[in-house]
Amino acid sequence: xxxxxxxxxxxxxxxxxxxxxxxxxxxxxxxxxxxxxxxxxxxxxxxxxxxxxxxxxxxxxxxxxxxxxxxxxxxxxxxxxxxxxxxxxxxxxxxxxxxxxxxxxxxxxxxxxxxxxxxxxxxxxxxxxxxxxxxxxxxxxxxxxxxxxxxxxxxxxxxxxxxxxxxxxxxxxxxxxxxxxxxxxxxxxxxxxxxxxxxxxxxxxxxxxxxxxxxxxxxxxxxxxxxxxxxxxxxxxxxxxxxxxxxxxxxxxxxxxxxxxxxxxxxxxxxxxxxxxxxxxxxxxxxxxxxxxxxxxxxxxxxxxxxxxxxxxxxxxxxxxxxxxxxxxxxxxxxxxxxxxxxxxxxxxxxxxxxxxxxxxxxxxxxxxxxxxxxxxxxxxxxxxxxxxxxxxxxxxxxxxxxxxxxxxxxxxxxxxxxxxxxxxxxxxxxxxxxxxxxxxxxxxxxxxxxxxxxxxxxxxxxxxxxxxxxxxxxxxxxxxxxxxxxxxxxxxxxxxxxxxxxxxxxxxxxxxxxxxxxxxxxxxxxxxxxxxxxxxxxxxxxxxxxxxxxxxxxxxxxxxxxxxxxxxxxxxxxxxxxxxxxxxxxxxxxxxxxxxxxxxxxxxxxxxxxxxxxxxxxxxxxxxxxxxxxxxxxxxxxxxxxxx
Amino acid sequence: xxxxxxxxxxxxxxxxxxxxxxxxxxxxxxxxxxxxxxxxxxxxxxxxxxxxxxxxxxxxxxxxxxxxxxxxxxxxxxxxxxxxxxxxxxxxxxxxxxxxxxxxxxxxxxxxxxxxxxxxxxxxxxxxxxxxxxxxxxxxxxxxxxxxxxxxxxxxxxxxxxxxxxxxxxxxxxxxxxxxxxxxxxxxxxxxxxxxxxxxxxxxx
Numbered sequence: 001x002x003x004x005x006x007x008x009x010x011x012x013x014x015x016x017x018x019x020x021x022x023x024x025x026x027x028x029x030x031x032x033x034x035x036x037x038x039x040x041x042x043x044x045x046x047x048x049x050x051x052x053x054x055x056x057x058x059x060x061x062x063x064x065x066x067x068x069x070x071x072x073x074x075x076x077x078x079x080x081x082x083x084x085x086x087x088x089x090x091x092x093x094x095x096x097x098x099x100x101x102x103x104x105x106x107x108x109x110x111x112x113x114x115x116x117x118x119x120x121x122x123x124x125x126x127x128x129x130x131x132x133x134x135x136x137x138x139x140x141x142x143x144x145x146x147x148x149x150x151x152x153x154x155x156x157x158x159x160x161x162x163x164x165x166x167x168x169x170x171x172x173x174x175x176x177x178x179x180x181x182x183x184x185x186x187x188x189x190x191x192x193x194x195x196x197x198x199x200x201x202x203x204x205x206x207x208x209x210x211x212x213x214x215x216x217x218x219x220x221x222x223x224x225x226x227x228x229x230x231x232x233x234x235x236x237x238x239x240x241x242x243x244x245x246x247x248x249x250x251x252x253x254x255x256x257x258x259x260x261x262x263x264x265x266x267x268x269x270x271x272x273x274x275x276x277x278x279x280x281x282x283x284x285x286x287x288x289x290x291x292x293x294x295x296x297x298x299x300x301x302x303x304x305x306x307x308x309x310x311x312x313x314x315x316x317x318x319x320x321x322x323x324x325x326x327x328x329x330x331x332x333x334x335x336x337x338x339x340x341x342x343x344x345x346x347x348x349x350x351x352x353x354x355x356x357x358x359x360x361x362x363x364x365x366x367x368x369x370x371x372x373x374x375x376x377x378x379x380x381x382x383x384x385x386x387x388x389x390x391x392x393x394x395x396x397x398x399x400x401x402x403x404x405x406x407x408x409x410x411x412x413x414x415x416x417x418x419x420x421x422x423x424x425x426x427x428x429x430x431x432x433x434x435x436x437x438x439x440x441x442x443x444x445x446x447x448x449x450x451x452x453x454x455x456x457x458x459x460x461x462x463x464x465x466x467x468x469x470x471x472x473x474x475x476x477x478x479x480x481x482x483x484x485x486x487x488x489x490x491x492x493x494x495x496x497x498x499x500x501x502x503x504x505x506x507x508x509x510x511x512x513x514x515x516x517x518x519x520x521x522x523x524x525x526x527x528x529x530x531x532x533x534x535x536x537x538x539x540x541x542x543x544x545x546x547x548x549x550x551x552x553x554x555x556x557x558x559x560x561x562x563x564x565x566x567x568x569x570x571x572x573x574x575x576x577x578x579x580x581x582x583x584x585x586x587x588x589x590x591x592x593x594x595x596x597x598x599x600x601x602x603x604x605x606x607x608x609x610x611x612x613x614x615x616x617x618x619x620x621x622x623x624x625x626x627x628x629x630x631x632x633x634x635x636x637x638x639x640x641x642x643x644x645x
Numbered sequence: 646x647x648x649x650x651x652x653x654x655x656x657x658x659x660x661x662x663x664x665x666x667x668x669x670x671x672x673x674x675x676x677x678x679x680x681x682x683x684x685x686x687x688x689x690x691x692x693x694x695x696x697x698x699x700x701x702x703x704x705x706x707x708x709x710x711x712x713x714x715x716x717x718x719x720x721x722x723x724x725x726x727x728x729x730x731x732x733x734x735x736x737x738x739x740x741x742x743x744x745x746x747x748x749x750x751x752x753x754x755x756x757x758x759x760x761x762x763x764x765x766x767x768x769x770x771x772x773x774x775x776x777x778x779x780x781x782x783x784x785x786x787x788x789x790x791x792x793x794x795x796x797x798x799x800x801x802x803x804x805x806x807x808x809x810x811x812x813x814x815x816x817x818x819x820x821x822x823x824x825x826x827x828x829x830x831x832x833x834x835x836x837x838x839x840x841x842x843x844x845x846x847x848x849x850x
Contacts, residue, residue: 251798254830257670261663292663296670300829302702306664430799477796479781485799575797582796 038103038131038151040362040372041140042279042321042330050372050392051137051406052447052463052501054078056130058155063551063561063596066168066175066634069122069130069152071613075563075594076549078503078516079132082540083212083625085246087118092134092148093465094497094522094541099147099412099443101137105154105236107268108144108336110289110311112415114475121242121262123194123219125166125177128155134501135465136410136445138388139374142334142356146410146443147467154223154236157181157188163639170632173198187226187233194219200246201628203621208255211625213244219264230274240264255298263290279321281332287313309342330374331359340416344423346434350416353381360390370394372406380413383440402451404463410445414438418473418489430485432475439491443469449501457508466498472524495524495538510553517546536584537571540623544568557600557607565592572623587623591616605641609634694840696823699733701833707732707739712810712818712839730812735833736801736825738788741813742773748813749773752787755819756806766809766817766842791822801825801832809842817842 034046039053046053056072064075070088074081080091089097098115101108104122111117130152137145161182168175174197181190200214219240226233242262249255270283288310295305319332335355341348360374372392379385390408397403421434449463472495475487503516522538545567553559568589573582596611612631619626695715701708706719709729720726724746731750732739741748751771755763775785783789788808792801807821820839827834 250830251795251800252826252830252832253828254826254832259663259667294663294667296667297829297831298670299672300827300831301671302700302829302831302834304669308662308664485794485796575795 034129036131037106037153038149039133039137040330040360041319041332042328047396047402047451048370048394050370050394050404052134052404052449052461054132054134054503056132058128061124061127061130063559063598064549064563064594065124066166066609066632067124067613068120069124070120071594072124073119073130073132074547074565074592076514076516076547078501078518078547080518080542080545080567081119084116085248085625086113086116088120089116090119090150091541092132093445093467093501093518094499094520094538095147095443095467095469098144098415099410099441101141101145101149103141103149103151104238104266105268106151106270106283107236107266107285107287108313108315109264110287110313111262111264111291112417113291114417115415121217121240121264122152123177123196123217125194126155126179126190126192126221126223128153134463135406135447136388136390136408136443136467138378138410139376139390139408140358140360142336142354142376142378142388143380143386143411143413143440146412146441146445154221155190156223156225157183157190159183159640159645161639162190164637166634166636168196168632168634170630172201172627172630175634186228187224189222189224192221198627203619203625203628207249209248209621210246211619211621212627213246213258213260215242215244217242232272234268234270234272236266236268236270238264238266254300254303256303257296257298259294259296261290261292264288277323281317281319281321283315283317285313285315287311307343309340309344311341312339313337326364328362328364329359330362331357333357342417345416345420346422347420350420351381352413352416353379354413355379368396378411380440382419383413386411386413386440400453403448404450405446405448407444407446410443412441412443412473414440414473414489421489430487432487433489435489438473438489439471441469441471441473441491443467458504458506460504461502463501464499465501467496469495469497474524493525495522497522497538497541510555512551514549515546516548517544519544536573539572540570542568542570542589557602559596559598559600561594561596561598561611563592563594566590567592567624570623588620590618590620590624590626592618592626600642602642605638605644607636607638609636694838696836696838698827699835699837701733701735701835702831704735707734710837712812712820712841713814713816727813730810730818731820733835736792738786738791740774740787740810744774744776744784750811750813752808752810754787754806754808756804760807760819760821763807763809763819764842766811766819766844768844771809771811792825810839817844 034055035043036046036049036053036055037043039049039051046055060076061072064072070081073079082089082091090100092100096115097117102117109117130150133149135148137149141149163180165178177194179190179192181188195218197216200210201212203211219238221238223236244260246258248258265288268283268285273280291309293307297303313336315336317332317334322329337353339351356376356378358376360372363371374390376388377385388409388411392406395403417434419434419436419438421432423432425431445467447463447465449461452460471491473489474492476490478486478488497520499518499520501518506513520541520543522541523535524538525535547565549563551561569586572585572587574585576583593615594613596609598607598609600607610633614626614629617629697715697717699708699710699717707723708717709719709723709732710717711728712730723732727747729741739745740750740752742750751773753770753772772787774787777784792803794801803822807819810818810820812818818839818841820837823836823838825835826832
């Protein structure tokens with residue numbers, strides 16, 4: 001394989017198998033040759049990627065599941081998961097959730113609330129792998145990808161007749177999923193359904209508030225792939241509905257029953273055609289998100305509220321990957337049209353059109369060196385043109401040492417809510433208003449790192465990062481003409497994050513160990529009398545965070561998994577001494593510890609898992625609302641069995 | 646693909662609106678407009694304090710207060726009405742003085758003295774709401790700074806002070822804001838306490 005990058009494409013042309021199948025085959029053959037698609041928008045060996053990528057495989061998901069994606073990522077991704085009333089959100093390299101683009105098979109996930117997409121609503125069934133790209137990725141994905149991209153790749157059926165089902169029981173909730181599909185000459189179809197519920201929890205019995213909501217969720221997905229010659233057509237549709245309820249109170253004594261219903265509908269049509277030396281991909285996507293929020297005051301009606309938000313996103317794209325000797329040229333067009341309607345918007349409805357053109361060249365002058373240079377030009381109907389250039393290098397000094405360096409410009413156009421929000425929470429005593437004068441955030445991000453593989457059973461990755469943000473948007477307190485504290489979205493001066501990410505994978509015989517550590521130094525420069533400082537720590541970022549996941553298995557199908565996730569102090573700001581000045585408060589460090597014991601019964605295609613989450617009862621009601629320690633029992637079955645396969 | 650879209654579209658369309666299906670707690674808060682009924686003697690002199698819960702939750706309408714009777718009411722055009730002495734909307738209090746109405750109500754702030762023991766109103770020193778003088782976009786209301794604000798809990802707490810008000814009929818009242826919140830925690834459900842003051846010790850004489 002003299003020309004690895006391009007050969008991926010060439011190999012793909014020689015077969016009518018799907019890319020995902022190819023990925024599976026490769027990853028089974030050699031874990032170090034996992035193929036990823038997110039970092040370059042085309043198939044690529046992970047070791048040849050010029051940007052730092054973490055891949056969570058199907059085997060990882062089976063080992064560290066069940067649950068939702070937030071729990072999985074917290075256990076073993078090395079990225080930070082924060083929990084709040086907005087749900088579970090991501091931090092990569094000290095950057096906020098709104099700087100991280102979340103995709104399902106390349107399709108944007110909607111439902112951002114105050115910058116947060118609650119990833120706990122994303123279930124784990126039928127996921128082939130999760131790719132986590134760190135660093136600015138706007139060059140390929142445009143707005144919101146300035147800090148990184150999480151791409152959830154769903155599974156395809158591999159058997160003529162396939163079925164699986166899982167049932168989980170725990171004292172705090174239940175979960176059930178069922179999937180069925182077929183693979184034939186013409187293609188494949190996979191249908192799946194998932195339902196789960198979870199009880200509310202309360203970490204502070206001295207008040208009536210619940211710190212975690214009671215949730216009921218169901219989602220269904222259909223994915224079908226039609227293959228004819230060198231053409232492949234994939235259609236996907238998914239619907240999710242989630243109800244969550246919680247109780248909150250104010251210092252004035254008002255008690256509220258809150259209910260939130262979110263619905264998410266996604267449809268996608270993707271066509272892939274393999275030609276002699278190129279691949280053409282075209283897709284059309286339509287997403288719909290609806291959020292109903294209800295605020296019911298007990299023993300009174302003055303503060304009752306009902307608000308509805310709908311978001312529609314239509315997109316169409318075209319991409320061609322061209323192989324010419326030692327060059328892989330990727331270029332394409334993409335356009336998004338978004339409409340947001342909300343009772344919380346000052347103007348009710350807003351829309352935006354965002355067409356873009358992107359081009360990227362991967363040049364491999366020698367077997368050991370890959371240069372990547374690219375640019376994307378976006379047009380936003382609110383903010384005009386924006387350029388996102390990027391340059392990257394992958395240098396394999398020897399088979400055991402790979403150096404990666406990349407630098408790029410990213411941007412994020414302000415969300416409609418940041419521009420036009422009028423959210424009056426008089427019950428809680430504050431209001432948040434939008435700011436039509438906001439400017440897009442921009443970021444220059446640089447990553448330099450290496451992969452060291454001293455032996456076949458040990459891999460060490462290190463990545464140094466520095467991200468400089470300008471026009472960072474945050475909600476600041478302003479002078480208000482109301483009796484409520486008024487927060488308004490503003491472009492603060494600047495912020496930066498810098499640090500290092502280190503992870504290792506030790507995989508020998510029946511033992512697999514994965515320690516990960518991240519040091520993050522994150523500061524913002526603000527002009528505010530309230531804080532009386534020119535520079536302060538970015539809220540909620542731990543300087544030190546790490547995890548250790550361990551997996552031990554034997555040859556009779558028994559597996560033991562232990563995952564420990566440690567998060568250090570995080571900075572928050574609150575008025576401690578009633579002097580009307582917010583003081584710097586550090587949250588306590590915490591450690592999440594989970595375990596699973598799994599027994600496979602291959603002959604019958606069954607597996608039994610007993611596990612526990614949050615064994616150390618980490619969490620506090622103010623900064624870290626985590627579900628207290630809970631145990632579960634899961635029964636699963638799959639057809640055909642491993643033996644039949 | 647079309648079938649899939651239609652199927653999921655139907656699922657979404659069938660999803661009931663939460664507003665319609667939710668079992669709202671529609672229990673109205675009991676508004677005891679006059680918590681302690683005013684006790685007027687034969688000569689019309691107030692014998693007891695007023696303690697009134699004022700619903701000032703509206704962001705459009707003003708709650709108008711007649712200090713003599715304890716009535717709280719609304720009119721379409723408060724600026725043309727002579728039936729009120731003070732008015733309130735959310736946390737803003739106005740006097741019926743030339744800036745806001747046809748009357749000549751004035752007030753002064755008393756701090757550091759006992760409300761209970763305060764008996765004789767001063768004959769002068771009353772001020773009125775004025776146009777914005779400090780360019781903060783807010784008129785210079787006499788009641789502008791009646792509260793302390795906690796930025797952590799967002800709670801408004803009345804300052805330890807009271808007001809002496811000369812009303813539209815040149816009668817005098819001492820008044821303090823007891824609470825900005827109702828028992829159900831609703832903001833702008835304001836409890837006001839006031840009683841009449843007399844320039845002589847025996848007003849009925």
